Structure formats: C-alpha cells, structure tokens
Amino acid sequence: MFRLKYCLLYTHFFISFFLTARSQETRRIDKSWEFLKSDLGGIWEAVRPVGKGNPEAVPIWQQVDLPHCFNATDGVDPDVNYYQGPGWYRKNIKVDNPYQNGRTRLHFEGVGQKTEVYVYTTKVAEHIGGYDEWVVDITDAVKTFTANPICEKQFHGQVPIIVRADNSRDLEMIPSDLSDFNLYGGIYRHLNLQYIPQASIDRVFTKVSVDPQGKEGSLHISARFLRDDGSRNLKVDIRLLDPQGEQVAQFEKEVSTQIKEIDLACLNVKKPILWSPAQPSLYKLIVTAKTGMDSCTVEEKIGFRHFEFKKKGPFYLNGERLLLRGTHRHEDHASVGAAMTDSMILKEMQLMKEMGVNFIRLGHYQQSRVVLNACDSLGMLVWEEIPWCRGGLGGEQYQAQARQMLTNMIEQHYNHPSIIIWGLGNENDWPGDFSVFDKEKIRAFMKELNDLSHRLDPSRKTAIRRCDFCKDIVDVYSPSIWAGWYRGLYTDYKQASEEEMKKVNHFLHVEWGGDSHARRHAENPDKALAKITTGDGVDERAGDASLYGGAARVSKDGDWSESYICNLIDWHLKEQENMPWLTGTAYWPFKDFSTPVRPDNPVPYVNQKGVVERNLNKKEAYYVFQSYWVKKPMVHIYGHTWPTRWGEPNEEKMIKVYSNAEEVELFVNGKSMGIKKRNVQDFPAAGLRWMVRLREGENHFKAVAKNGKEMVSDELRQNYLTAKWDKPVRMNLQEVDREGDIVTLQADLLDAKGVLCLDAQNWLHFSAVGDGSLIDNQGTSDGSRKVQAYNGRAMIKVRLAKGKCVASVQSEGMETTFVNLQ
Known part of the structure; x- marks a missing residue:
C-alpha cells in the first residue's frame, strides 16, 4: 500500500504538470538540439550554411537533447577544473501560432548562468541568473x-533558434564562485514553445489563509494580464475544485486588459480540507480568460494550512506542534550534472519522503518547478532561497540581480502551499570576492531584501543561515552548528543549540552532519574524538573544511567512515526527540553533490555529506533516519556494504540494528542473541545492539522486528578476519560482477603475505584501453577513476564493446595491476 500510494501520487503529479501549462498552446522543444562547448566568433557562425555548400565549416556541433548541462561529467573529473565559459545551442523549429494576432514565446525553466537568445541573427533577449524561469x-x-x-x-520554412549559455566567472554575479557547489552551465531545465492570445493571463496569485483550528478558510485570487495595444475586455471564468475533484465555487468576471493586475475574487471556504505532510490535500483553481474565439487557461494547485513559529519555541502546523524533520538538496546528479530528468527528481523526492522527511531547504537557489510540485504533492514544507551565497556584496548590478531573483522566486512559486520560508542568503559573513568587506552595507542590503520579501509576500517568513551580524533582521535564523564535525563533539549538540536558540526569536537549525566515504566502515569510529578540544564552540570557521592544518577536528582527523556518521546522526536524532522547544532541523544534504572547492576529498570534487550517493545509492545513514522518522515498520542491520570485519579471535563485536519497532530479535549463525526493546534515549541504535563473538570466515545475521502483530526482517552475510596485516605492497584487480556489457572490477590492497589491508585508505587510479571504457566521472565511490580505498578496496565499472579490453589500477609505491576483459 505504501508504494501504491506514492505511485498514485506521482501519476497524479505527472498529469497535473502537463495540465498546468501557462497557456493552452505549450509544447516542449527539448529534442534534437545541436551544441557547441566553446564560444563563436559571432552569431553568423551559428547560422551560416554548412554541408555540401561549405564542407570545411568548423567548429563541429554535437547532437543533444534538453535538459542538458555542459558540465555533466567535468564537474567531478579528478584531473581538471570544470569548464566555465560559453556554450551554444541551436535548433530549427516550426512556428505556427493558431491565435490571430497571438504572441509566440520561448519559456525557459532554467539556464546557467547568463543567456543570450537569437532568432536567426537577431538578438531577442538577455537574461542573468541560472535558476529562475523566464x-x-x-x-x-x-x-x-x-x-x-x-x-x-x-531553412525550409523553419525558424532558427540560437541560445548562448555562459557560466564564466564573474564577481558581479551571484552566486559566488567561492560557493561550495558548481555553477553549472547549459540549458539544464526544460524549454517550451508557447502560443498565447493577444490578450491573456500572465500569472495568477492566490493568497490562502485558514484559522489555526482549520474551521474557516479564505482564498484571495488576483491575476496579472499581458497588456496588448488596444483596450479590450476579457471574460474570466474561475472554478475551485476540492481534493476529490468536486466543484466548491464557480463564477465569472469581466476585466479590462488595460489594468495590469486585478483582484478577481475572495472566497470563504467552510471547514477546508487541510494540507499537511501527513495528508497533502490540494485544491485546484482553474482560471480561464476569453476574448472572442480565443481563450487561455491557468491552473494552480493550492492548499489550506496555517503555520506558526512560536517565539523561542516550537513550530506549529494547523494548530499542532510539528517537529520539522528536514534535509537539503542540490540540483545535481551523477552523469548529468544539473540536467536532472523529471524521473530522477521524482525518485529523489520519493526517497526523501520514504526516509521520513517533512521539511526541505532548497540550497542555495530557486529550484525546478518539478521539485516544488513534488513537495506540494508529497507533503514537504519548504525553505527556498536566492543564491546570494558567500563572497561579500557587489555593486548595483549585483544587487539588482539579487532583487530580481528574489522577486522572480516569490512570484513564480507564490502559490505553492509547501513553501513557508523565503531564504535571503547563505553564509553572507564569508568574504573574498571584493577588496572591501563592509558588514554595515551587507546589513543594509539584507534589510532591503527582507522588506522586499515581506512586501511581495506578507504571509511567509524570511530566513538566512550563518551570518550572525544580520540575525536580527530576518524572521528565522540558523547559526552554524556542526557539533562533532568541524568543531567540538557531537555530544555538544543539544547545549549549543539551546544557547543559540536563546539569542533569536525563531531558531531553526539547518546544516548539520558530516562527510562519509560510501563503503568505508570502522571498528572504532569515534577514536578521533579523543583529539578534539571542547569548549571552543561547534561552528564552522575559515579553513575548517580543509583536510590540512589547523586545530584537531573530525573533518580532518576522522576516518570519514559511514560508521562514524551513523553515530553522529544517531546522537543528533536522539537529542531532537527530547528538545520540546525545537522547531526542527535539516540535515546537510540528502545527496552527495559536486563542488569545485573539495578536490582532495576521497571522491574528488564531491561533497560527501549525503545520506545517499550522487546516483541515489543509499548509505547506511539513510536507515538511521528511517528508524526515527518513519511509521512504516522497518529494520536494518548495520553493514550491508561492509563485506569484512576484523579483530581478535573471540573478541566481542557490536552488532547494531536500526529499527522503529518496539522490539527486535537478532540471530547470528542461526542462534538467537536475544530480544532487545527499543529505547530512543539508549545510544547507540536506540538500544538495539548486541555484543557478539564472531567466528572466523563467514557469519550470517538476521534481525526480526516486531510491532504488535507486524513483523519485518533483514539479513546479511559478513566475513570476520583475525589475521594481522602490514602495509599494502601490491594490488589484486578482478572482475566481481557482470550485467550485460557492464563489468564491475574490484581492486584489493594486500600486504606482503597476501592479507587484505582492511584499514588501507590509499589512492587508486583506474584506467581502461581497447574495446571498453570506464564508467567514471560519476562522483560516486564506484564511479571515479581516482578514489580513496574503502577498507582496503575500491571498485569501478567498465562498459565493454565487442573485442578485448585491458583495465588497470595504479597506486603510488606499487606496481600497476592489469586484468583482461572481453
């Protein structure tokens, strides 16, 4: 039933997406574009005749479909800086507008970062900003x-459309290149061709309010119209349907297009069906404008909900306390960069929902309409923000861009019931782009943005993260608290949070956690904590993200194991259950993502703090969250990606089980280790842990979880090694899996006696020649040709063609090892 529920939600989502086009004649023109990853000498080079008439024409264009990101692979290429510069797109389209005197438009859902648009050789538009629609x-x-x-x-009656996208470095453009994420280039969201009547609706705005008890709701509807050259009246038909599709209200109104923005109606709704994460009930508003034989329709999904941040207290939704259980996302994915398909986005959002997420901060920019529609349909409250991120404050061009981005974000996503916060900036205390860093000017501009946000949308809160000298300006503030990673111990978390809460009216902790190298595990993951000096705060400071120098910290001195991060997360979640004043938190982030500022990470150029990898493969931490946040019965034995544990003969080893069940029984090699009762305050694993003596070689584990009559189970097999190893001196490369033409290779690091070095973290470099190629530049633990070992091994995939292929692995101080594939 759980999966059926979400299948129905997504079916409903896809249907509603295509029904809610901004005009009746809208079609995607994503297919069959030509692309050039460089600049041109001028627009004529994009349209001049090629082929038989000019066989020596250069440069050579390649065929692509949209969405397309021209940093799809180089964003995580371990050997280069990602490309920042122009890229050109061209396509010939048939234009056949059915409306008499109608308008033809291109609707861009997102292009990075500066754009020029041409029809043949005529420039028709420029746009700055990689994240808003236009x-x-x-x-x-x-x-x-x-x-x-x-x-x-x-051109045989077709019209050439040429687009220049440019993500070149520019200090007077936001976000800053100092940001901890790539500023991608390309037409990385959908592109639509629109035909609209001469007089039509530009945008519909809905202001929804409801009393805290949900007894009375009101809906204020206004619309902005596209003005034409003459004065004319439009007949506007308005219909409101409830979540079951039953009509709640319907009426008509005549308006003049000479008035740009008009109030259409204010409706009262008795006992509205409320929107919430548990029941994301959506009403449908249909607004149709008619003039003569022409008409256009706009559809919007709306939700009735009431939210409140109590002063120095918790968050309330529809009159009841709701602990915000959140995470973050970047528009970034293995093999495509920012050009995520709708199905990729929806799969990611579904995984969040299945992890128990009810809140998401979209970092650090306006995101795809597909994301926001999914948040509405799935029930995830949203903090969405503009990309004023790091670097300081630029001049008037810079500030005008920020104002326009904020305006566009609020207007374009105004009707989404999921949104409760407009974010004005991130880490604005981080200097570096300009010779002068003026806190007072930053404060003045932050106040300007705060006022603008409240003027455009008084119904929602404003917020920033990590800029203490501006925390009094916004409604909601999140300081920097990275207990147990950049500073301090994770056991410092609760006290540090309470101290910060007392400094502001509304505290919401976003960004916490730490990096974990997927598939790396540890027998003693907390040992680095012994080096940490306490009492010096738990914030992140300049240089803390570096792997070199500075004070002792887990981010530098820890093992980057999944084992440690599971403990850190477990402790935080345990504490959050016992903080009655807490509004909520958001773990940073849900998924690993690419970044230009972390070339030395175990997967180069990847921020590895996600609970899933960049291709959505789950890490162990995913199940820790589930054990606290979901109601559907679940159980997970820690270590599914840990093939071999190690220790002394007859040494007791901790077996951890993450579950939300009342009790769990563990079986090891067929023998019951007893039943444990879950106690959320019993760290780690809420008391679901057993000390067990493992036998040499393979061990079988089975956990059976019970909630009343409901029962779920989990199993895994794991080897136990007692042999001692020395430093690695050689490698073994072998095929460990094959599916069709995809071969998985594993490189093992061995000592002089051939013992697997289970704590080895050497760098390994894979390559392939012949009739096959590495599947690399994925930004994952098994999808990078340069990667740090996890427990003495590393993996890579090879795609084979007909013939022979030779793959190899190198590591400093050892002979290169080869394997023949065919």
Whole structure:
C-alpha cells in the first residue's frame, strides 16, 4: 500500500504538470538540439550554411537533447577544473501560432548562468541568473525572419533558434564562485514553445489563509494580464475544485486588459480540507480568460494550512506542534550534472519522503518547478532561497540581480502551499570576492531584501543561515552548528543549540552532519574524538573544511567512515526527540553533490555529506533516519556494504540494528542473541545492539522486528578476519560482477603475505584501453577513476564493446595491476 500510494501520487503529479501549462498552446522543444562547448566568433557562425555548400565549416556541433548541462561529467573529473565559459545551442523549429494576432514565446525553466537568445541573427533577449524561469517574446523576430527569402530557401520554412549559455566567472554575479557547489552551465531545465492570445493571463496569485483550528478558510485570487495595444475586455471564468475533484465555487468576471493586475475574487471556504505532510490535500483553481474565439487557461494547485513559529519555541502546523524533520538538496546528479530528468527528481523526492522527511531547504537557489510540485504533492514544507551565497556584496548590478531573483522566486512559486520560508542568503559573513568587506552595507542590503520579501509576500517568513551580524533582521535564523564535525563533539549538540536558540526569536537549525566515504566502515569510529578540544564552540570557521592544518577536528582527523556518521546522526536524532522547544532541523544534504572547492576529498570534487550517493545509492545513514522518522515498520542491520570485519579471535563485536519497532530479535549463525526493546534515549541504535563473538570466515545475521502483530526482517552475510596485516605492497584487480556489457572490477590492497589491508585508505587510479571504457566521472565511490580505498578496496565499472579490453589500477609505491576483459 505504501508504494501504491506514492505511485498514485506521482501519476497524479505527472498529469497535473502537463495540465498546468501557462497557456493552452505549450509544447516542449527539448529534442534534437545541436551544441557547441566553446564560444563563436559571432552569431553568423551559428547560422551560416554548412554541408555540401561549405564542407570545411568548423567548429563541429554535437547532437543533444534538453535538459542538458555542459558540465555533466567535468564537474567531478579528478584531473581538471570544470569548464566555465560559453556554450551554444541551436535548433530549427516550426512556428505556427493558431491565435490571430497571438504572441509566440520561448519559456525557459532554467539556464546557467547568463543567456543570450537569437532568432536567426537577431538578438531577442538577455537574461542573468541560472535558476529562475523566464520568457522571451519572439513574435516580431519570427515575423521578420519568415518574410526573408532565406527562410524558405535555406531553412525550409523553419525558424532558427540560437541560445548562448555562459557560466564564466564573474564577481558581479551571484552566486559566488567561492560557493561550495558548481555553477553549472547549459540549458539544464526544460524549454517550451508557447502560443498565447493577444490578450491573456500572465500569472495568477492566490493568497490562502485558514484559522489555526482549520474551521474557516479564505482564498484571495488576483491575476496579472499581458497588456496588448488596444483596450479590450476579457471574460474570466474561475472554478475551485476540492481534493476529490468536486466543484466548491464557480463564477465569472469581466476585466479590462488595460489594468495590469486585478483582484478577481475572495472566497470563504467552510471547514477546508487541510494540507499537511501527513495528508497533502490540494485544491485546484482553474482560471480561464476569453476574448472572442480565443481563450487561455491557468491552473494552480493550492492548499489550506496555517503555520506558526512560536517565539523561542516550537513550530506549529494547523494548530499542532510539528517537529520539522528536514534535509537539503542540490540540483545535481551523477552523469548529468544539473540536467536532472523529471524521473530522477521524482525518485529523489520519493526517497526523501520514504526516509521520513517533512521539511526541505532548497540550497542555495530557486529550484525546478518539478521539485516544488513534488513537495506540494508529497507533503514537504519548504525553505527556498536566492543564491546570494558567500563572497561579500557587489555593486548595483549585483544587487539588482539579487532583487530580481528574489522577486522572480516569490512570484513564480507564490502559490505553492509547501513553501513557508523565503531564504535571503547563505553564509553572507564569508568574504573574498571584493577588496572591501563592509558588514554595515551587507546589513543594509539584507534589510532591503527582507522588506522586499515581506512586501511581495506578507504571509511567509524570511530566513538566512550563518551570518550572525544580520540575525536580527530576518524572521528565522540558523547559526552554524556542526557539533562533532568541524568543531567540538557531537555530544555538544543539544547545549549549543539551546544557547543559540536563546539569542533569536525563531531558531531553526539547518546544516548539520558530516562527510562519509560510501563503503568505508570502522571498528572504532569515534577514536578521533579523543583529539578534539571542547569548549571552543561547534561552528564552522575559515579553513575548517580543509583536510590540512589547523586545530584537531573530525573533518580532518576522522576516518570519514559511514560508521562514524551513523553515530553522529544517531546522537543528533536522539537529542531532537527530547528538545520540546525545537522547531526542527535539516540535515546537510540528502545527496552527495559536486563542488569545485573539495578536490582532495576521497571522491574528488564531491561533497560527501549525503545520506545517499550522487546516483541515489543509499548509505547506511539513510536507515538511521528511517528508524526515527518513519511509521512504516522497518529494520536494518548495520553493514550491508561492509563485506569484512576484523579483530581478535573471540573478541566481542557490536552488532547494531536500526529499527522503529518496539522490539527486535537478532540471530547470528542461526542462534538467537536475544530480544532487545527499543529505547530512543539508549545510544547507540536506540538500544538495539548486541555484543557478539564472531567466528572466523563467514557469519550470517538476521534481525526480526516486531510491532504488535507486524513483523519485518533483514539479513546479511559478513566475513570476520583475525589475521594481522602490514602495509599494502601490491594490488589484486578482478572482475566481481557482470550485467550485460557492464563489468564491475574490484581492486584489493594486500600486504606482503597476501592479507587484505582492511584499514588501507590509499589512492587508486583506474584506467581502461581497447574495446571498453570506464564508467567514471560519476562522483560516486564506484564511479571515479581516482578514489580513496574503502577498507582496503575500491571498485569501478567498465562498459565493454565487442573485442578485448585491458583495465588497470595504479597506486603510488606499487606496481600497476592489469586484468583482461572481453
């Protein structure tokens, strides 16, 4: 039933997405573009004749489909800086507007980071900003081009559309290149061709309110119209449908297009069906404007909910306390960069929901409409923010961009019931882009943005993260608290949070956690804590993210194991259950993502703090969250990606089981180790842990969890090694799996006696020649040709073609090892 529920939700989501186009004539033009990853000498090079008439024309363009990111692989290439510069796209399209005197537009859902748009050689628009949506009216340029004889002669009646996307470094553009994420380039969201009537709706705004008890709801509806040259009236039909599709209200109104923005209605709704994470009930508003034979329709999904941040206290939704259980996301994915498909996005959002997430901060920029629609449908409250991130404060061009981005974000996502917070900035106390870092000017601009946000949308809160000298300006503030990672011990978390809560009216802790190298595990993961000096705070400071120098800290001196991060998360979640004043938190982030500022991480250029890898493979931490946050019965024995444990003969080893069940029984090699009762305050694993003597070689584990009559189980097999090893001196490379033409290779680090070095963390470099190629530049533990070993091994995949392939692995101080594949 759980999966059926979400299948129905996603089916409903896909149907609603295509029904909610901004005009009746909208189609995606994602397919069959040509792309060039470089600049051109001028626009003529993009349209000049090629082929038989000009066989030596250069450069050579490649075929691509949208969404497309031209940093899809180089963002995590271990050997280069990712490309920052222009890229060109071109496509010939058929333009056939069905409306008399209608307008033809291109609707961009997101292009990084600066864009120029051409119809043939005529520039029709420029746009700065890689994350908001925008439209380009190409009506006049198309009319001029189609009147040109070259249209039919060279382009056979089609219209050439050329787009220049540019992510070059620019200090006067946000976000800063100092940001801990790539500023991707490309048309990495959908591109739509729109036909609209001469007089039509531009945007519908809905202001929804409901009393805390949910007895009375009101809906204020206004609309902005696209003005034309003449004065005309539009008949506007408005219908409101409840979550079951039953009509709640319907009426008509006549308006004049000479008035740009008009109040259409204010409706009262008795006992509205409330929207919440547990029951994300959505009403549908349908607004149709008609003039003569032409009409256009806008559909919006809305939700009735009431939220409140209590002063120095918890968060309330619809009159009841709700602990915000959150995470973050970047638009970033293995093999595609920012160009995530809808199915990739929805799979990611579903995994969050199945982990128990009810709140998400979209870091650090306006994200795809697909994401926001999913948050509405799945029931995830949202903090969405503009990308004023690090570097300081630029000049008027810089500030104008920030104002426009904030305006666009609020207007474009105004109707989403999931959004409760507009974020104004992130880490704005981080200097570096300009010679002068002026705190007072930053404060003044932050106040300007705060006022602008409240003027555009008084119904939602404003927030920032980590800029203490601006924390009094916004409604909600999150300081920097990284207990147990960048500073301090994870046991410092609760006290540090309470101290910070007392300094502001509304405290919400976003960004906590730490890095974990997927597949790396440890027998004594907390040993680095003995080096840490306490009492010096738990914030992140300049240089703390570096793997070299500075004070002792887990981020530098720890083992980056999944074992340690599971303990850190477990402790935080345990404490959060016993902090009655807490609004909530958001773990940073849900998924590993690429970043230019971390080339030395175990997977180069990847921030590895996610609970899933960059390809959505789950790490062990995912199940720790589930054990606290979900109601559906679950059980997970720690160590599914830990093939071999080690220790002394007859040494007792801790077996941890993460579960939300009332009690769990553990079986080892067929023998019961007893039943444990879950106690959320019994750290670690809520008391579901057993000390067990393992036998040499393979051991079988089975955990059976019970909640009343409900029962779930989990099993794994794991080897136990008691042999001692010395330093690694050689490698063994072998095939460990094959699916079709995909081969998985594993490199093992061995000492002089051939014993696997289970704590080895050497760097390994994979390569392949012949009739096969590495599946690398994925930014994952088994998808990078340069990677640190996890427990004395590392893996890579090879795609084979017909013939022979030779794969190899190198590591400093050891002979290169080869394997033949065919």
